[in-house]
Amino acid sequence: MKLDQALKNQREKIVDQWVNYTLSTYESSSFFKKETDKFANPVGGNTREALSALFDLLAKNADPQEFVVPLEQIMRIRAIQEFAASVAVAPIHAVKHITREILAKDKEMRPLVAELYDFEFAVDLAVLAAFDLYMQCRERLYQVRIQEIKTGNYILTDSKCPSNATTMLKTNIQQSIQTVENH
Amino acid sequence: MAVPKLAQLSKSVVQGPSLATGAIPTKDWMDVPAIFKPGNYAYQAKQEKVEYLNSQKGLHFPNAREWSPEDEDWKLPENWKEIILKGLAERLDKFRSLKIFMDCCVRCGACADKCHFFLGTGDPKNMPVLRAELLRSIYRNDFTLGGKLLGKMAGGREMTVGVLKEWFMYSYQCTECRRCSVFCPYGIDTAEVTMMLRELLHLVGVGINWILEPASNSNRTGNHMGLQPHTFKDNVDFLADDIENLTGVRVNHSFNRKGAEVLFITPSADVFAEPGLYTAMGYLLLFEHIGLDYTWSTYASEGGNFGLFTNNELMKKLNAKMYAEAKRLGVKYIIGGECGHMWRVIHQYMDTMNGPADFLEVPKSSITGTTFKNAASTKMVHISEFTADLIKNGKLKLDKSRNAHVKATFHDSCNPARAMGLIDEPRYILDHVVDDWVEMPENTIREQTFCCGSGTGLNTDEIMELRMRSGLPRANAVKHVIDKHDVNTLSCVCAIDRATLTSLMNYWNPGCNVCGVSELVGNALVMDGENRQELDEGLRTLV
Numbered sequence: 157m158k159l160d161q162a163l164k165n166q167r168e169k170i171v172d173q174w175v176n177y178t179l180s181t182y183e184s185s186s187f188f189k190k191e192t193d194k195f196a197n198p199v200g201g202n203t204r205e206a207l208s209a210l211f212d213l214l215a216k217n218a219d220p221q222e223f224v225v226p227l228e229q230i231m232r233i234r235a236i237q238e239f240a241a242s243v244a245v246a247p248i249h250a251v252k253h254i255t256r257e258i259l260a261k262d263k264e265m266r267p268l269v270a271e272l273y274d275f276e277f278a279v280d281l282a283v284l285a286a287f288d289l290y291m292q293c294r295e296r297l298y299q300v301r302i303q304e305i306k307t308g309n310y311i312l313t314d315s316k317c318p319s320n321a322t323t324m325l326k327t328n329i330q331q332s333i334q335t336v337e338n339h
Numbered sequence: 340m341a342v343p344k345l346a347q348l349s350k351s352v353v354q355g356p357s358l359a360t361g362a363i364p365t366k367d368w369m370d371v372p373a374i375f376k377p378g379n380y381a382y383q384a385k386q387e388k389v390e391y392l393n394s395q396k397g398l399h400f401p402n403a404r405e406w407s408p409e410d411e412d413w414k415l416p417e418n419w420k421e422i423i424l425k426g427l428a429e430r431l432d433k434f435r436s437l438k439i440f441m442d443c444c445v446r447c448g449a450c451a452d453k454c455h456f457f458l459g460t461g462d463p464k465n466m467p468v469l470r471a472e473l474l475r476s477i478y479r480n481d482f483t484l485g486g487k488l489l490g491k492m493a494g495g496r497e498m499t500v501g502v503l504k505e506w507f508m509y510s511y512q513c514t515e516c517r518r519c520s521v522f523c524p525y526g527i528d529t530a531e532v533t534m535m536l537r538e539l540l541h542l543v544g545v546g547i548n549w550i551l552e553p554a555s556n557s558n559r560t561g562n563h564m565g566l567q568p569h570t571f572k573d574n575v576d577f578l579a580d581d582i583e584n585l586t587g588v589r590v591n592h593s594f595n596r597k598g599a600e601v602l603f604i605t606p607s608a609d610v611f612a613e614p615g616l617y618t619a620m621g622y623l624l625l626f627e628h629i630g631l632d633y634t635w636s637t638y639a640s641e642g643g644n645f646g647l648f649t650n651n652e653l654m655k656k657l658n659a660k661m662y663a664e665a666k667r668l669g670v671k672y673i674i675g676g677e678c679g680h681m682w683r684v685i686h687q688y689m690d691t692m693n694g695p696a697d698f699l700e701v702p703k704s705s706i707t708g709t710t711f712k713n714a715a716s717t718k719m720v721h722i723s724e725f726t727a728d729l730i731k732n733g734k735l736k737l738d739k740s741r742n743a744h745v746k747a748t749f750h751d752s753c754n755p756a757r758a759m760g761l762i763d764e765p766r767y768i769l770d771h772v773v774d775d776w777v778e779m780p781e782n783t784i785r786e787q788t789f790c791c792g793s794g795t796g797l798n799t800d801e802i803m804e805l806r807m808r809s810g811l812p813r814a815n816a817v818k819h820v821i822d823k824h825d826v827n828t829l830s831c832v833c834a835i836d837r838a839t840l841t842s843l844m845n846y847w848n849p850g851c852n853v854c855g856v857s858e859l860v861g862n863a864l865v866m867d868g869e870n871r872q873e874l875d876e877g878l879r880t881l882v
Contacts, residue, residue: 304841
């Protein structure tokens, strides 16, 4: 059996374990694992969707640029949750170990473990891309916070004289809109 | 997990109290303490704001002081426990609903996975059933026979400072949106449990600034922003100038005019903060279009009521200005603008707290002759009801092509949808003012709508991450219609939504605008005598 055929055959099993591992990083994860409706269960649904798509790309040795879409789907969520950066990214790595383990368990597929170098290198690239995306999401979060401050909500609580601030704001608003649009 | 390396993968990098160790929780929920760190709590109320509120007649906001949730010592009064338990006893006696909610939950779990905070965090204490359990465990321990005899075995626990801190953490990770209540077979209103938790916390001086400062502003000048009458007037005048620049029409608006037929009250954010401004321009154009005899008030200059997020006394006091001003000005009825929690207060509490408004008439549109029987008691009509009625009776000249730049979807704001059943009117309006708009998935709209994630005074920037988490279910559904139908505008009927969804979209779905339904109405209106510029982006066009 060839490696690409083995990965194709084992796809469901690998992705299942990968999703399962990723969702286990949440304190109360049984619902995230169980519910299949993406709108009732955004974390679980998006994680499954993203990792499934990412696995297909990894398995077929796709252009690493293509990793960005599924990676962003998952990293955008994990970047604002209560994870250390390493833990937010770690699950991307996990597919290496899962794949290796699944292949090694089967007598027929065991020799293929030695051929995993390219696949694992693709995972390494995905992990690096995930870290970039994690940082981009954090940056975006700070931009959103700054933008909100610029649009005037802060005057609710942080202005000594809202009446003066209002006039100031009037002139700043158009500028802010422009910034948002350019962003 | 059977793979040894894998089991180490997360653990080996980060040890400690992170949620993300890949492990099944090993501790009972009662044994997991609330830990406050920057970004996971809203700032405590400023001492002077608490002092001010406490000095007001009929209000009780004791224990003003400098403190921080991150400190070990919260500087609670010496007899804090007695105060809390006495407060709970009083509320169990006063609010029959609370007593029922404490007793009747069978922990079926129907609500557990319905909360946007749970869905975005995976934190079990954000399951509505468990959030309520934070209070219920104390209730059991001190107010039921089983709890008194059996303690923890009966699900009871002693009131401690740790429990109090947990209350603070999780009663401010609930937006009182009431989505969970829709699914509760017993109809438990978990929002009211949160309201009680917050009330109890205020008894010992534990509250957040983003609620208490707007509330104290509102008590002082009539609106959250603390705008004085001349500034409020100036702002509306600015908007009228903008309208004239854009459309060539000079709108006729007035302030504090006695004898007007209608008093119009809207959240002050509409006349002050982007993007609500465009919604306010929509109101001004609409009322001009139909020649409505109406007035703004510079005193009842706030529809929103942050009192709802503190305690019922403050809610009542802040709400009172609506009827007081309607009486002073001698209007026949009130029209209210697009707001969320404002309508919960009006629809569910106003009549009881400050009614009956027998000096007002049952609202009857002088333009269409329609009597709004649904508002027979409160005498207050929602702008969307009013507008939908105008459209239905053919009283508006509308040109949908003026919204050609808009491909909309509609977010049901929690309170209008679940607290007053305002679901079809905004949709009816959209049908008539935009060429095309699409619904988000069924389990995220109408009564099942997902909260913006920042309601009930949680719209503050220090908890931005938390807000992005809790807004995930909403943003996720918006993303779906963006991907599938090229939606570029998220419309809604709530001022807090307009502010918070803007930030939510900027993070999750950049490029998606947020607007009020009345803005889209304003865009589409064909005004008599207009000299309209090319408005490629409607009222937002820079000219």
